[in-house]
Amino acid sequence: MLSQSSGRASGPGGARFALISALASLALPSVASASTAEKLEEARAAARSDKNGEAATIEATVEHLLAMDYPAPIQLILAYNTPHDLPIERTLRAIAERNPNFHPLRVEGSASKAQNVNAALSLATGEFTAIFDADHRPTPDSFRRAWRWLSRDADVVQGHCVIRNGATNWLTRLVAIEFEQIYAAAHPGSARLRGFAIFGGSNGYWKTALLRAIRMRKSMMTEDIDSTMRAVAEGHRFVCDPGLISTELAPATLRSLAHQRLRWAQGWFQVTLRHTWLMLKSRHLDSGQKLGMLYMLPWRDLFPWMSLQIFPILAFWIVRAGSVFGLNWFVPLLVAATIYVLSTGPLQTLVAYLNAAPQVRSHRLWFLFHGMLGYFFSEFLTMLSRVAHLRQVMGENEWRVTERMTADPAIAPSRA
Numbered sequence: 001m002l003s004q005s006s007g008r009a010s011g012p013g014g015a016r017f018a019l020i021s022a023l024a025s026l027a028l029p030s031v032a033s034a035s036t037a038e039k040l041e042e043a044r045a046a047a048r049s050d051k052n053g054e055a056a057t058i059e060a061t062v063e064h065l066l067a068m069d070y071p072a073p074i075q076l077i078l079a080y081n082t083p084h085d086l087p088i089e090r091t092l093r094a095i096a097e098r099n100p101n102f103h104p105l106r107v108e109g110s111a112s113k114a115q116n117v118n119a120a121l122s123l124a125t126g127e128f129t130a131i132f133d134a135d136h137r138p139t140p141d142s143f144r145r146a147w148r149w150l151s152r153d154a155d156v157v158q159g160h161c162v163i164r165n166g167a168t169n170w171l172t173r174l175v176a177i178e179f180e181q182i183y184a185a186a187h188p189g190s191a192r193l194r195g196f197a198i199f200g201g202s203n204g205y206w207k208t209a210l211l212r213a214i215r216m217r218k219s220m221m222t223e224d225i226d227s228t229m230r231a232v233a234e235g236h237r238f239v240c241d242p243g244l245i246s247t248e249l250a251p252a253t254l255r256s257l258a259h260q261r262l263r264w265a266q267g268w269f270q271v272t273l274r275h276t277w278l279m280l281k282s283r284h285l286d287s288g289q290k291l292g293m294l295y296m297l298p299w300r301d302l303f304p305w306m307s308l309q310i311f312p313i314l315a316f317w318i319v320r321a322g323s324v325f326g327l328n329w330f331v332p333l334l335v336a337a338t339i340y341v342l343s344t345g346p347l348q349t350l351v352a353y354l355n356a357a358p359q360v361r362s363h364r365l366w367f368l369f370h371g372m373l374g375y376f377f378s379e380f381l382t383m384l385s386r387v388a389h390l391r392q393v394m395g396e397n398e399w400r401v402t403e404r405m406t407a408d409p410a411i412a413p414s415r416a
Contacts, residue, residue: 055088057249057408059095061134066099069140076102079120081110114216114223121212130205131224135408137164138203138246145244146205155210155236156228159203159244160184162357165409166366168252174377175250175257176360177370181348184355187240194292197240199228202248210236220274221397222267229275235284245357249408261381265388266397272297273392304385345374 065076076099078092092104107119121129128150132138142159149157160183166176183200191197199206201224210231220226232238251257279285279293321327329335349371353361360366370377391397 055091058088058134059091060408061132061136062092062095062102064137066095066102068138068143070143073101075124075126077105077120077123078103079105079107079110079116081107081116112218112223114218114220117216121208121215124208127208128205129208129211131199131202132246133202133248135249136161136202136246137248139244142244142246145241149239149241150205150207153237154239155207156197156199156231156238157205157244158187158197158199158238158240159205159246160242160357161200161203162245162247162360163250164247164359165249165252166360166363167409168250170369171254171257172250172252173363173366174370174373176363177349177352177356177366177374178377179250180352180356180360184242184357185348185351188242188355190292190296191238191240194296195286195289196232197238198232198296199224199238201225203244203246205244220267220270221263222271225268225271226275229271229279233275233278233282233284235282242355247359258384261384262388262391265381265385266392268297269301269385269389269392272301301385301389304382304389307382342375345378346371349374 062076062078066074068074082089089104089106092102096102096104103123105116105120105123107116110116110119117131128147130138130143130146138159146157146159161179162183163172163176163179166172187197187200201222204224211227214227214231216223217226228238251260276293276297279297280290282290285293318324318327349367353364353367356367
């Protein structure tokens with residue numbers, strides 16, 4: 001299933017079309033012992049689109065998954081919802097006629113990714129499910145690599161999402177490096193500290209039985225994080241593999257990025273409100289993991305507001321000193337805090353560079369660019385978090401689809 005988010009997309013004539021999931025059942029060799037004969041297991045890969053009009057990208061994703069280098073047929077179930085017939089449906093039916101393992105599934109009455117994912121799961125027959133956005137291109141060995149984890153003791157594997165349209169403009173370059181900070185550095189590091197990873201919505205692989213038991217909740221704006229919290233609280237093991245790479249498209253405008261990050265921030269806030277106590281009382285988490293959970297959930301949502309306190313503190317010091325020039329700016333604590341804050345961005349960028357996917361690490365100027373603008377970009381995202389909190393308090397839960405670029409660099413111009 002493809003997904004980083006759930007929802008509806010406005011298309012031509014007001015049609016709403018959200019391709020939500022494509023499940024692929026594959027034959028997977030057992031890796032329990034290199035000396036044993038191959039034991040075939042089934043798995044699933046799923047694909048999701050969160051933007052109407054991306055017909056070329058959707059078609060390319062389907063063909064990419066069906067053509068994966070794999071020793072067994074792939075069952076691909078692509079679930080979607082739309083109130084009106086759309087031209088791409090004819091294309092999907094044509095692909096299904098050529099390949100009996102592809103099943104386009106129109107989910108009547110659905111208005112969310114969660115509903116489409118749950119509907120697709122009812123048809124799938126494999127042993128594990130991989131979740132992608134519809135613009136994703138997993139590497140050829142992804143299914144085999146994920147199965148190595150799942151055939152042992154992992155229940156869910158989160159891979160490394162890499163931006164492939166970073167060259168489009170300054171914003172996609174920032175997002176490309178941010179994704180390396182997240183998937184190449186933060187996720188693996190946090191998983192090691194906490195003892196468990198999180199499912200980030202795309203390029204994640206679940207044991208299907210667990211995903212069926214947990215299911216996706218349509219009421220949550222980040223149903224991926226919600227499902228992670230519920231599964232972790234029950235003691236299921238989530239791991240992170242930075243080498244499990246799949247490329248995707250970054251939003252190419254500030255407007256589309258703002259809509260995406262507002263949804264993410266509001267969804268995380270929903271999870272904090274709903275699951276903090278659940279995680280703290282879980283018998284499957286030790287005290288260190290619960291401390292990490294407090295940092296990941298409530299502190300994540302407190303920080304955007306706590307960070308604002310520097311302004312009244314500085315104002316108080318200035319008033320007490322009589323003027324800006326009367327303030328002693330070289331107080332050791334203030335100097336130390338300033339150096340720490342200003343150095344965290346460049347240090348995070350450096351760590352991301354050292355661990356980045358090769359196709360991104362080759363663009364050294366992107367990292368330098370991010371190192372210079374990262375602080376302002378971070379504050380922009382923090383501001384959006386504050387807005388998202390206010391939206392949640394006011395009961396505004398409208399889901400807006402993330403608009404990405406119309407031209408996918410992975411698709412030949414003749415097809416775009």
